[in-house]
Amino acid sequence: MQAVELIRKKRDGNALTTAEINWLVEQYTHDHIPDYQMSACLMAVYWRGMDARETSDLTLAMAHSGEELYVRDSISPVVDKHSTGGVGDKVTLALAPLVAACGVAVGKMTGRGLGHTGGTLDKLESIQGFRTALSREEFMRVLTEHSIVLAGQSDDLAPADGKMYALRDVTGTIESIALIAASIMSKKLAVGASHLLLDVKVGSGAFMKTLERARELAQTMVSIGQLAGLHTVAAITAMDQPLGRAIGNALEMIEAIAILHGEGPPDVSELCYHEAAELLLMTGVASNPADAEERVGQAVRSGAAVAKLAEVIAAQGGDPHQIEQPHLLAVAPVRSMLVAPCSGYIAAIESEQMGLASMYLGAGRFKKGEQIDHRTGFILQAKVGDHGHVGDPLVKIHARTEDEAEAVQESLLACYTWSDAPVLLGSMIYDIVRPL
Amino acid sequence: MQAVELIRKKRDGNALTTAEINWLVEQYTHDHIPDYQMSACLMAVYWRGMDARETSDLTLAMAHSGEELYVRDSISPVVDKHSTGGVGDKVTLALAPLVAACGVAVGKMTGRGLGHTGGTLDKLESIQGFRTALSREEFMRVLTEHSIVLAGQSDDLAPADGKMYALRDVTGTIESIALIAASIMSKKLAVGASHLLLDVKVGSGAFMKTLERARELAQTMVSIGQLAGLHTVAAITAMDQPLGRAIGNALEMIEAIAILHGEGPPDVSELCYHEAAELLLMTGVASNPADAEERVGQAVRSGAAVAKLAEVIAAQGGDPHQIEQPHLLAVAPVRSMLVAPCSGYIAAIESEQMGLASMYLGAGRFKKGEQIDHRTGFILQAKVGDHGHVGDPLVKIHARTEDEAEAVQESLLACYTWSDAPVLLGSMIYDIVRPL
Numbered sequence: 001m002q003a004v005e006l007i008r009k010k011r012d013g014n015a016l017t018t019a020e021i022n023w024l025v026e027q028y029t030h031d032h033i034p035d036y037q038m039s040a041c042l043m044a045v046y047w048r049g050m051d052a053r054e055t056s057d058l059t060l061a062m063a064h065s066g067e068e069l070y071v072r073d074s075i076s077p078v079v080d081k082h083s084t085g086g087v088g089d090k091v092t093l094a095l096a097p098l099v100a101a102c103g104v105a106v107g108k109m110t111g112r113g114l115g116h117t118g119g120t121l122d123k124l125e126s127i128q129g130f131r132t133a134l135s136r137e138e139f140m141r142v143l144t145e146h147s148i149v150l151a152g153q154s155d156d157l158a159p160a161d162g163k164m165y166a167l168r169d170v171t172g173t174i175e176s177i178a179l180i181a182a183s184i185m186s187k188k189l190a191v192g193a194s195h196l197l198l199d200v201k202v203g204s205g206a207f208m209k210t211l212e213r214a215r216e217l218a219q220t221m222v223s224i225g226q227l228a229g230l231h232t233v234a235a236i237t238a239m240d241q242p243l244g245r246a247i248g249n250a251l252e253m254i255e256a257i258a259i260l261h262g263e264g265p266p267d268v269s270e271l272c273y274h275e276a277a278e279l280l281l282m283t284g285v286a287s288n289p290a291d292a293e294e295r296v297g298q299a300v301r302s303g304a305a306v307a308k309l310a311e312v313i314a315a316q317g318g319d320p321h322q323i324e325q326p327h328l329l330a331v332a333p334v335r336s337m338l339v340a341p342c343s344g345y346i347a348a349i350e351s352e353q354m355g356l357a358s359m360y361l362g363a364g365r366f367k368k369g370e371q372i373d374h375r376t377g378f379i380l381q382a383k384v385g386d387h388g389h390v391g392d393p394l395v396k397i398h399a400r401t402e403d404e405a406e407a408v409q410e411s412l413l414a415c416y417t418w419s420d421a422p423v424l425l426g427s428m429i430y431d432i433v434r435p436l
Numbered sequence: 437m438q439a440v441e442l443i444r445k446k447r448d449g450n451a452l453t454t455a456e457i458n459w460l461v462e463q464y465t466h467d468h469i470p471d472y473q474m475s476a477c478l479m480a481v482y483w484r485g486m487d488a489r490e491t492s493d494l495t496l497a498m499a500h501s502g503e504e505l506y507v508r509d510s511i512s513p514v515v516d517k518h519s520t521g522g523v524g525d526k527v528t529l530a531l532a533p534l535v536a537a538c539g540v541a542v543g544k545m546t547g548r549g550l551g552h553t554g555g556t557l558d559k560l561e562s563i564q565g566f567r568t569a570l571s572r573e574e575f576m577r578v579l580t581e582h583s584i585v586l587a588g589q590s591d592d593l594a595p596a597d598g599k600m601y602a603l604r605d606v607t608g609t610i611e612s613i614a615l616i617a618a619s620i621m622s623k624k625l626a627v628g629a630s631h632l633l634l635d636v637k638v639g640s641g642a643f644m645k646t647l648e649r650a651r652e653l654a655q656t657m658v659s660i661g662q663l664a665g666l667h668t669v670a671a672i673t674a675m676d677q678p679l680g681r682a683i684g685n686a687l688e689m690i691e692a693i694a695i696l697h698g699e700g701p702p703d704v705s706e707l708c709y710h711e712a713a714e715l716l717l718m719t720g721v722a723s724n725p726a727d728a729e730e731r732v733g734q735a736v737r738s739g740a741a742v743a744k745l746a747e748v749i750a751a752q753g754g755d756p757h758q759i760e761q762p763h764l765l766a767v768a769p770v771r772s773m774l775v776a777p778c779s780g781y782i783a784a785i786e787s788e789q790m791g792l793a794s795m796y797l798g799a800g801r802f803k804k805g806e807q808i809d810h811r812t813g814f815i816l817q818a819k820v821g822d823h824g825h826v827g828d829p830l831v832k833i834h835a836r837t838e839d840e841a842e843a844v845q846e847s848l849l850a851c852y853t854w855s856d857a858p859v860l861l862g863s864m865i866y867d868i869v870r871p872l
Contacts, residue, residue, distance in 0.1 A: 003606075004605075004606050004607065004608050007479075007607060007608035008608040011479065011482065011608050034471070034472075035470070035471070035472035036470075036471035036472045036474070036475040036603060036606070036607060037475070037606060037607055038472070039472040039473070039475050039476040039479075040475040040476060040478065040479045040607035040608060040609060042476070043443075043447065043475075043476045043479035043480055043483070044479055044608070046447065047479070047483045167472060169440075170439075170440050170472070170473060171440065171443060171472060171473055171476035172440050172443035172444040172447050172476060172480070173476060
């Protein structure tokens with residue numbers, strides 16, 4: 001096979017065969033196809049797209065490009081969860097222990113934040129001593145002993161994805177449904193859970209800006225899961241304003257603990273409980289929606305959910321007292337309050353801009369590998385639909401210095417749109433996409 | 437500027453600005469943009485195309501990427517000619533001295549053959565001692581002293597084109613009208629003639645397979661010339677069967693000499709004389725078509741045209757006796773005759789396949805840098821429209837060995853299609869595209 005022939009074939013709008021896709025991914029992973037051919041090929045895929053069979057083949061080839069964990073061979077059912085990312089999205093932090101407390105094992109590998117969206121790994125690392133770089137043996141031991149493990153994404157899993165993603169990032173080929181779906185699903189298939197819940201965010205603060213694109217991505221990933229034997233369900237959920245009230249790593253960890261206590265902000269709590277119930281239904285642990293909701297509520301009320309978080313934190317070297325007493329988490333030295341410049345209803349909070357503002361405080365990274373400050377961020381005092389008056393508290397800023405706290409105010413205020421008329425909020429969950 | 441932003445812009449179907457195109461070409465030429473970004477960009481250009489202004493900007497940026505000769509500053513008018521390439525296309529070999537003999541200077545840089553199409557440079561090098569690697573000073577001296585120079589393409593001219601062409605070749609981005617036009621015209625602009633005649637071949641043996649594509653390429657190049665101040669005319673001509681009767685380097689040189697004597701095959705001779713007349717009209721040396729044809733005929737009949745070829749051969753170190761007595765050119769050791777396997781009219785001769793067959797004899801190269809044998813090739817004994825009987829001479833094969841002469845026969849026969857009914861031949865020249 002010749003790489004240039006396959007580029008031409010895709011360029012001309014033809015589907016690549018399974019053998020051709022396997023060859024491309026294998027040769028590229030082993031540096032036998034140079035980046036300049038793969039980038040032309042990726043642009044051709046961006047242009048022409050891939051059908052369901054091609055996308056599934058690409059995903060499997062990437063999943064098979066390195067080590068594979070097959071966690072479901074050791075414990076079953078075992079669930080995995082992935083969110084396409086948003087601002088203030090701490091759902092995984094609460095969802096994983098909540099589901100594990102309900103008797104469903106959770107084996108989760110997770111990544112760092114980049115740009116305006118945070119990463120679950122960074123949020124977890126706000127806990128003192130918590131280790132996320134686990135060997136394969138540690139991962140499997142923690143999972144089987146505690147029914148939950150929360151680890152960093154291993155570079156040995158789906159290395160083709162890591163290599164292709166880095167190339168796509170600098171060649172304008174990120175925003176392809178087929179390539180996004182293959183990238184996400186290849187890592188999930190390499191872990192090898194039995195059930196996967198996807199949270200596809202849609203809205204101004206999300207990667208998918210329209211419901212149509214979000215639905216296409218959700219359907220593509222559910223279809224890949226179906227073809228590859230991984231029971232996958234995708235929730236399409238709103239990311240029109242930051243999720244919950246906390247933005248920033250330790251601040252979001254604290255909010256996740258509140259959710260597990262049943263004391264979190266309503267939007268993010270409901271989303272978390274609903275997704276947990278969906279996982280109980282998918283795995284057959286709950287027999288119907290009412291049963292699932294009841295089990296989730298019981299795990300929260302009994303304290304089993306927050307105890308499960310403390311358990312996994314301890315199992316991975318973290319300090320569980322920081323879960324039991326979240327005030328022990330490191331706090332930013334400067335806290336100041338941004339107040340409302342006018343009276344009225346909050347009509348919109350531009351979450352992408354707010355994510356960027358939090359990066360300025362050190363809560364996120366502009367480039368891979370940058371250090372972040374786990375302590376900084378924002379606590380929203382009011383959300384979309386709330387009414388307030390001039391001078392009412394709007395955002396509590398947690399910053400490293402007075403200067404940074406001051407400097408961020410203008411861009412924070414620019415995130416807000418006000419209305420004289422009341423603002424109606426829609427549902428958090430737009431749709432649930434299940435296998436056909 | 438960021439390369440990835442420009443890739444995205446083109447990917448989304450937007451036109452790049454002049455400044456953006458200049459920056460891309462300059463940064464790429466100096467290795468500040470890596471191949472993997474340029475190849476993604478080229479695929480986006482392949483997909484979205486470029487408008488006339490962008491294509492002209494790209495061409496000028498490539499023309500300015502290295503040394504520039506500005507030959508028209510030393511001698512004017514001075515003409516240049518380019519053919520998009522075909523099988524048996526020796527027109528430039530005869531056209532250049534013919535036009536120069538009519539009093540119009542010709543400054544021509546030319547390339548080597550690759551694949552099924554030959555290169556003028558290779559054909560010229562069948563003359564013993566002929567040097568085509570000229571310094572800038574030699575090029576200008578031969579041109580001003582003899583009104584003609586025939587040199588190899590300098591790597592110092594339009595280096596961006598050389599670099600981009602090599603990348604396009606391995607990334608499936610050759611067949612873009614904008615990129616083909618920019619590649620051809622950038623080299624012509626860097627030489628800097630005052631007038632340019634393009635021969636855009638169309639048909640089974642040409643790069644452009646349809647008249648529509650050929651016309652689009654011709655119009656694009658004429659428009660670039662117009663925007664860049666180079667008076668350009670494009671002839672769209674037939675390449676449905678090999679041009680003339682000779683295929684192979686020395687064999688085509690001999691046929692070119694015959695054309696200059698007025699003794700060449702009718703198809704290629706008429707094309708050559710017609711294009712020469714067009715150049716005399718373009719430059720104003722002839723006042724009308726009849727005057728132009730008369731001057732061309734006179735140069736042939738007087739022997740001035742063939743004398744001009746001998747003159748430039750001598751000026752560049754070649755043996756002019758080989759022009760005066762072409763039988764002095766090296767001949768292949770083996771000559772054998774392929775005969776017609778049936779009776780009837782020749783309906784078609786597949787020229788691309790015939791070009792490939794000549795490569796097998798050593799007359800062309802599969803890869804850049806390969807040595808070729810100047811002596812080998814074919815002399816067609818019959819062409820499309822001719823009638824013959826079983827056993828009549830069909831192709832005279834000039835080969836290095838009996839085995840190679842034998843081995844090539846089957847693929848040669850496969851080039852022919854026969855008909856019981858007479859076959860009508862169309863015109864060689866489909867159209868002439870002039871500036872608007």
